[in-house]
Each structure stands twice: as structure tokens, then as C-alpha cells.
Amino acid sequence: MNEDGEPPDLGAAFQADDEHSAEATAAAVLALGWRLSARPGLEDCLATDELDYLAPVLGAPTEPQLSVPRPAAWAALEKLGAETGAVRGDTRRALFDSYCQRPDPLTAAALFEACLSHEQELVRAAAAAAYFEISAEPAFLLDGLASTAAYGEGSAQAVAATSLGRIAPEHPVLDNPWSAPARAHDPVPLRTSLLLHGTFARRQTWWSPGGDFHSYILDKVRPDLYSEPDCFSWSGGYSAAARALAAQELSEWIAAREGADVDLFAHSHGGNVAMLATHSGVRVKTLVLLSVPVHWDEYFPKAGQVAQAVSVRVHCDLAILADRGGQRFGDPAVAEHVLPIWFDHAATHEPATWERHGVPSYV
Amino acid sequence: MESRATYSPRKALTLCSMHPIRFGQLLGYRLALSVTGFPAAGAKLIKELGSDDEGVRVTAGMLLTRAGKRAEPSLLAALSRRENTPAVLEVLGSIGDPELEPKIQQLMTDPDPEISRAASDAHRVMQFQMHAPTPG
Numbered sequence: 001m002n003e004d005g006e007p008p009d010l011g012a013a014f015q016a017d018d019e020h021s022a023e024a025t026a027a028a029v030l031a032l033g034w035r036l037s038a039r040p041g042l043e044d045c046l047a048t049d050e051l052d053y054l055a056p057v058l059g060a061p062t063e064p065q066l067s068v069p070r071p072a073a074w075a076a077l078e079k080l081g082a083e084t085g086a087v088r089g090d091t092r093r094a095l096f097d098s099y100c101q102r103p104d105p106l107t108a109a110a111l112f113e114a115c116l117s118h119e120q121e122l123v124r125a126a127a128a129a130a131y132f133e134i135s136a137e138p139a140f141l142l143d144g145l146a147s148t149a150a151y152g153e154g155s156a157q158a159v160a161a162t163s164l165g166r167i168a169p170e171h172p173v174l175d176n177p178w179s180a181p182a183r184a185h186d187p188v189p190l191r192t193s194l195l196l197h198g199t200f201a202r203r204q205t206w207w208s209p210g211g212d213f214h215s216y217i218l219d220k221v222r223p224d225l226y227s228e229p230d231c232f233s234w235s236g237g238y239s240a241a242a243r244a245l246a247a248q249e250l251s252e253w254i255a256a257r258e259g260a261d262v263d264l265f266a267h268s269h270g271g272n273v274a275m276l277a278t279h280s281g282v283r284v285k286t287l288v289l290l291s292v293p294v295h296w297d298e299y300f301p302k303a304g305q306v307a308q309a310v311s312v313r314v315h316c317d318l319a320i321l322a323d324r325g326g327q328r329f330g331d332p333a334v335a336e337h338v339l340p341i342w343f344d345h346a347a348t349h350e351p352a353t354w355e356r357h358g359v360p361s362y363v
Numbered sequence: 364m365e366s367r368a369t370y371s372p373r374k375a376l377t378l379c380s381m382h383p384i385r386f387g388q389l390l391g392y393r394l395a396l397s398v399t400g401f402p403a404a405g406a407k408l409i410k411e412l413g414s415d416d417e418g419v420r421v422t423a424g425m426l427l428t429r430a431g432k433r434a435e436p437s438l439l440a441a442l443s444r445r446e447n448t449p450a451v452l453e454v455l456g457s458i459g460d461p462e463l464e465p466k467i468q469q470l471m472t473d474p475d476p477e478i479s480r481a482a483s484d485a486h487r488v489m490q491f492q493m494h495a496p497t498p499g
Contacts, residue, residue, distance in 0.1 A: 116472045117468060117469065117471070117472060119468075121483065124471070124472060128472075143474040143475075147479045147480065151480045198421075199421055199424070200421050200425075200450065200453055201417070201421070202484070203481075204417070235453070235485070235488050236453060236484075237456050237457045237484065237485070237488045238424060238425055238453075238454070238457040239428070239458075239459055241491050241492035242456070242457060242488045242491075245487065245491040268421070318418055319418055319421045319425065322390075322421075322425045322426060323425055343418070344418060345418040345421060345422075346416075346417040346418055
């Protein structure tokens with residue numbers, strides 16, 4: 001809504017890619033999908049002013065319940081000079097205008113295809129849900145919805161999970177503890193401990209609930225370890241930007257769960273994400289830095305935000321060598337423990353290492 | 364507070380998961396890639412992104428990222444043949460070349476959830492980099 005409480009012009013919203021326009025676009029796309037499905041009830045669910053706003057896409061389709069093959073939709077897009085996968089805003093606008101003038105399912109399918117590559121995840125989720133109503137190849141749309149339901153965020157995840165629940169209520173992702181329904185609930189207040197993975201490790205399982213290191217820490221070291229399905233993860237990207245974004249998201253994630261004075265167990269560059277997050281207000285009781293590449297000029301804890309810092313590492317960690325980071329902190333604020341292991345970057349998040357070398361006593 | 368152990372090369376080789384000789388090989392591939400843009404060197408590093416050894420995987424990813432634009436042709440070729448695609452996307456996101464944004468965006472709707480998630484993450488990082496530049 002703008003300052004006057006009015007939603008944006010629909011045509012302009014289809015052309016734009018900001019978050020505000022995305023909400024309007026997603027609403028129109030979902031309503032269009034409903035209309036094309038020929039299922040009743042749309043008018044009952046919307047207020048008069050909402051129906052008026054969405055009226056451009058609510059005209060009776062010329063050929064109801066037609067199944068559109070993807071190549072036909074792509075051909076319609078190509079006629080407008082668009083490449084599938086990277087459709088520009090003005091092409092979406094042209095398709096929207098075209099559909100308003102002549103509401104045929106082929107144009108709608110091309111518009112949905114265009115919205116599948118929209119900048120905003122919310123629009124992509126809405127397009128997948130709507131396209132399902134008329135696509136001759138709905139399987140890829142279900143996969144897309146399942147992916148967003150499982151991994152998406154905010155409104156996009158809610159739209160995907162709700163749509164998936166309507167279209168395919170038995171879909172396994174809806175029973176998966178990582179799935180949208182669990183994340184869509186109110187966040188569980190953070191207890192005291194959290195695991196953070198490092199670079200290129202988001203797809204690993206050791207740090208997530210059920211993973212070997214997570215289970216070990218939970219059972220043997222910190223029974224208060226955060227174990228909800230919505231546990232924090234970051235891109236694992238190997239760049240300063242990826243770490244800065246992760247620190248910002250970690251700070252927001254902890255704030256949303258009313259966390260204070262947390263214990264953080266962070267591996268590799270996850271430790272640098274943790275230290276960066278202390279500059280955004282995150283307060284840490286015990287910061288456990290596992291095989292963290294030291295870049296002290298860039299990543300260091302904010303004074304007063306960390307009560308205790310412990311580093312656990314191996315000798316001559318090869319991944320840190322490749323990173324060109326320092327192996328040791330050399331700062332009295334960080335208690336350092338070097339395990340009698342050489343080169344192995346992963347050793348410090350292996351339960352066997354912790355058991356064999358008594359690491360729990362350090363933390 | 365620091366506890367140190369005596370270095371025993373033979374013991375070290377048995378204890379570490381990534382053999383130093385393999386590490387040396389990776390560095391060699393990186394050097395070849397950086398100096399010559401030699402595609403076979405890039406292909407070797409990309410293959411190691413799928414290694415069972417976390418140290419090898421992470422090191423290969425770091426070295427490819429450090430090679431930057433030199434690594435892009437090899438990474439794009441890997442995308443085309445769908446080799447280690449999520450990891451390749453993580454590397455491309457880390458390199459952060461805005462020219463590759465459309466290619467990454469295209470994969471955000473891939474039917475494989477691992478690929479679409481990796482593409483979305485890479486894209487988010489690139490957007491963050493473009494709009495909120497950070498040092499380094």
C-alpha cells in the first residue's frame with residue numbers, strides 16, 4: 001500500500017520488481033489462476049473494492065479449462081522478444097495488457113512463465129500456483145512450490161505451502177520438519193545455544209537437527225541447543241558480501257526469537273559471521289570458534305558483546321591455508337586450543353574428535 | 364592456554380582427511396587456471412566440488428572463487444552439463460559477477476530444489492553485494 005492506503009496500479013506493478021509491487025502482482029496472478037480454474041467462490045472471498053482492483057484479470061477466459069503446453073507459452077513469450085528465464089518487466093506488462101484485452105489461456109500461460117523468473121520469490125510462488133491450473137506439464141510447478149514451501153521465506157513460503165496443501169495435500173514436503181508449515185508458525189524463543197556452519201557447508205547435514213555434530217552437542221555438551229526445524233542457515237558463500245548478509249540475517253533471526261546472551265558454536269567462516277553479527281547487536285555468552293580462518297582486521301567481536309571466546313583448531317589447516325587466513329588468533333581475548341591433528345578442516349566438527357580429545361572441557 | 368602436539372609427518376598423513384599431496388594438486392590446478400585459464404584445470408577443481416572429503420570440497424570452492432573470472436567459462440560449462448550444480452552456483456555467487464546474474468536467475472526456478480535454493484542464495488548474495496557493498 002502507498003501512503004494514501006491505495007495499492008499500486010496493476011499494470012505498473014507487473015512491470016516493476018520491488019517488494020511492494022510484487023505483492024500486488026502476486027495477488028493478481030493468484031486471482032487469475034483461480035479464475036482460469038473455473039472453480040467458484042472467488043467473488044465470495046473478496047470485498048467489492050478488492051474485486052474492482054483485480055477486475056482487469058478477472059474477465060471470463062475465452063477458452064476455459066484449456067491445458068497449455070510449455071512450448072506454446074514459450075513461443076508466445078518469444079513473439080514478444082523475451083527469453084525464457086530472464087523476462088523483463090516491460091514484457092510482463094505487455095502480457096498483462098494483452099490478457100486484459102483478450103483473456104485467453106495462452107496469454108495467461110505466457111504471463112505465468114514470465115512471472116516464474118520474477119525477481120521476487122513471492123511472485124514466482126504465486127505464478128507456480130496459478131500456472132498449475134492450466135499447464136499441461138504441472139509436475140515442474142509442484143516441484144517449484146515444494147522447494148519454496150521447504151526453503152522459502154515469509155509470504156512466498158506461506159503462498160507456496162498453502163497452494164501445495166490445496167493442490168497436493170499428500171506431498172511429502174508438507175510432512176517434512178523443514179517445510180513451510182513449521183517455519184510459518186510463530187518463531188520459537190531461542191534458548192541459549194546455536195550451531196553455525198561455514199563456507200560451502202549449507203548443504204551438509206552435520207550442523208542441522210538430526211545431523212551427527214548437532215546430535216552430539218545436544219546430547220553431550222549443550223542440552224539447550226536450538227533444535228527447531230527453522231534453525232539458522234546462511235548461503236555459505238565465499239565472499240565478504242555473503243558473510244555480511246549472513247551476519248545481518250543472523251542478527252535478525254536471533255532478535256525475532258527474543259534471544260539474548262546466546263552460546264554460538266561456529267565452524268570455519270561461520271565464526272566470522274558470528275563475530276560480525278556482534279556488531280549488529282548480537283550478544284554472545286560463549287563463542288566457540290572451530291577452525292576459523294583468522295582475518296582479524298575484518299572480523300573481530302565487538303567489545304563488550306562477547307563474554308568468552310574459545311578457539312579450537314588443528315595444526316596447519318589446509319582450507320585456512322587456501323583461504324589465506326591466519327591459523328591462530330593471537331589475542332588474549334580468545335583462548336586457543338590446538339588439537340593434535342594436522343591439516344583436517346572438518347575435524348573440529350566431528351563428534352569423534354571431540355570425544356577423543358576432550359573438547360567439551362574447553363567450552 | 365594453547366596446547367600443542369609434536370609434529371609427526373607419518374602420523375599427520377594418517378590423521379588428516381585431505382592428503383597434503385592432494386592439496387598440492389589442487390593448488391596446481393588453481394595456478395594453471397589463473398595463469399592460463401586452462402579449462403582442464405578448472406574442470407578438475409569443479410570435479411572436486413563433489414568430493415566426499417569436506418576439506419577437498421571447500422578448498423576447491425575457495426580456489427575456484429579466487430580464480431574469479433578465469434574460472435567462469437569452466438563453471439558455466441559445468442552448469443550446462445549439470446555437474447555439481449548447487450556447488451557451482453555457490454562458487455558463482457561468491458565470485459559475484461553481475462554479468463552472470465541472468466544465468467543464475469534462470470536456475471532459481473529449476474525443478475531440483477537443491478539447485479533452485481542454491482541459485483536463490485547466490486542471487487541474494489549478488490544483490491546484497493550490488494546494493495550494500497562491503498569491504499573485501
